[in-house]
Amino acid sequence: MIREGSRILLEVRGLRAVVNGIEILKGIDLTVRSGEVHAIMGTNGSGKSTFAKVLAGHSAYQVTGGSVLFEGRDLFDLAPEERARAGVFLAFQYPIEIPGVANSHFLRLAYNTMQAQRGKEELDPLEFEDFVRDKMKLLEMNPEFLDRGVNEGFSGGEKKRNEILQMALLEPRLAILDETDSGLDIDALRIVTTGVNKLSTADNAIILVTHYQRMLNYIVPDFVHVMRAGQIIKTGGKELALDLETRGYDWVGAEQPAMAGA
C-alpha cells in the first residue's frame, strides 16, 4: 500500500550487472518504500530474475555499475548472509534440495540466526517445533515436511510453500519473490498468496518477480514494472498487469520511451 511519507527501503540507481561476461542488467532504477508491493514483469531473458539474485548477493553475477541502498546502507558492502540478516529475503524460483539436512534443522538454524541478530532469544528444537508448526498452518503445510530433507522430494508447490514458510519465520523487511507462482496449481497459488498477504505489513515491502499476471489477482501490487533487455521500460499501476495479460509484452516500449523509477 502506498502511504504518504513512508520510509525508503530500497533505492536502486543505474544498476548494471554481468554474468559470464555478458551484460544482463543495463541500468535499473527502482525505489521501494515500506508498505509497498512492486511487481516486476517481463518475458524470459528480460533480466528480472537476475535482478532478484543480484539483490540477494549471488556470486555468479558481477555488479559493474550503479548503486543499491537498503535502508541507507550500501547493499554491495554486505555478504549474502549479512543482507539476509539486514532483512533482505529472496524466495527462490528453484529452491535447492539438500538431502541429509532435516528441514526442521535448517529452518531452526536460519530462524535462530535471525533471532541472534535481533538480540532475541533462540529456540531449542522442542520450542521451535511448536513455533514452526504454528507458522505452517498459515501455508496449510503438513508437519511431516519438517522431518524430510530440505526440499528433498518436495513437489514444485511444496517447495514454494517452504520458501514462504521461511519468509514467515525470518520476517524480512524486503521480500523478493522470484517466480513464486511458477509451478503452482490454483489451490496452491491461493494458499501461497494468502500467506504472503498475511505477512505483508506497513513496515515491510514485497517485490514480486513474475511472468504472469495471475498471481497479481491475489497479491495486488501498488506498482507494476515491465523489464526488457535489462532495463525497466515501463512503470504503471496494477492495471498495467491486466493490459499485459490481454495484449502481451510486445506493445510495451513501442508506444512510449523508457521510463525509470517509481
Added chain:
Amino acid sequence: MSMSMVVSNSYLDSILKGQPQLPPSSTTWFNQLRAHALEQAGTLQVPTTRDEEWRFTDISPLTRLPLRPSHAISAPQVTDVERFQLDDATIRLVFVDGAFMPHLSSRLEGSEHEGLVVTDLSVAVGTHASIIEPHLGRLAGFENNLFAALNTAYLHHGALIIVPRNAKIQKPVHVLFIATQAGTAIHPRCLLIAQGGSEVTLVEDYVALQDEAYVTNAVTEVALENNARVNHVRVQRDSMEAFHIANCAVSVAHASCYRSVSVALGGRISRYDLNARLEAEGAECFIDGLALIKGRQLADTHTCIDHAKPHGTSRQSHKCIVDGAAHAVFNGKILVRAGAVRTDSAQSSRNLLLSARARVDTKPQLEIFADDVKCAHGATVGQLDHEELFYLRSRGLTENAARNLLTYAFGAEIIDRIPIVSLKHQLEQLVLAQTEKIEP
C-alpha cells in the same frame, strides 16, 4: 604386500624392543599360533609405495616412530573414560593400551543375555578353545600380511564375543580400545563368532586420552554361521598423531547377513583393510564407510568383497570428506569367483573435497569370473555446491555454517546407518564441527 624373504627385519626389531615379554599361555595351540605368526612376521617387510596395495600410502613415518614398552600405568578410572561410553551400549569391554580392564568393563548377567559370551580372549582361550580355535588367526590370515602377523604374534588380551545359536542380542556390545601413552605399539584384537541364527551388534571403537603419537595395529575377525545377522560398527577416532593399521576379516555363511559401517576420523596415517568372504549361497553383506579427514591426515580404506558362491548380494557405499592437505584413498575390490552365479553387487564411492589441496584416490576394482552376475559401480569426486551454499547463506547462515551443514549432509547418509542413537549423535556433532575453520 611384499614377500621379500628377509629374515632380519629392522622394523620387527624395533617392535620387539617396544613390546613387553608375554607370558606363555597354558594352551598349546595358542602358543603355537603366536610362535608361527612371529616367525612369519620375520619373513615379511614393511610395505612401501612400490607395493601395488600400498602405492598411495607411504607408511615410512610409522617405522621411524621410536617405540618403547608401555608403562605399568595406574589404570584410568571410570571418570577418565566416561565420555567414551555409549548410553545405549552398556555391554562393554574396555582395553587400555591393549590391556583388558575388568573394572571399566561390564559384567554380564547370564540369564538376561541368553548365554552370550563377552569376555577377555586371554581367559577364554582356555575355557572356549573348541569354539575359538577354528577362527582365531585363521580368518585373518597373516602369511602375507606383516601387520596381521605382528598382531597375532602378540596375541594376549582381546575382545571375544560368542553369540549362541538363535540368540537375538538387542543391546549393542561396545568394545572400547583406549590409547593413553606415546611411543607404544598396541595390538588390539577382536573375535566375534555369531552362531547359527543369532543376531548381534558390535561397536569397535578406538579412542585416545591425549594427542600422542603411537601405533594401533588392530585385527578383527568376524564369523557368521548360517542365518546369522551381524551389525558391525567401527569408529576409528585415534589421536591425530597416531598411526592406525587395521585388518578385518569376515566370513559370511549361508543366508547370513553382515552389515558394517566404518568411520575413520583420527590418525595421522590410517589404513583399514576389510575382507568379507561370502562363503555360501545366499550370503549378504552391506559395507559402508566414511572417512572424514583434514590437516595432513591420510586415510586409506581397502575393501575386498569376495563372492565365492552363487546368489550372494553385496552393497557398498564409501564416502570421503577431505579438507586441508589431507589425502583419502579408497580401493574397493569386488571379486566374483567362478561359479558364483547370480551374484548381485553394487558399489559407490563418493568423495567431497573441501579444499584445493585435498586429494582423493579412488579405485573400484571388479574381478568377475562368473556369468549371469550384476555388478554395478560408480565413483564421483566433487566440491561443495555453490548454489546450495548460496541458498543457505541467503537464509542468514555464515559461509562457515553453510559449509558445515552441507558437509554434514554429505556424511549423514553413512552415519544414519549406524543403529546406535548415542553414537550417531556423537558422530553428527563431530562432522558438524569438522569444517569449523575454512582453509584458503
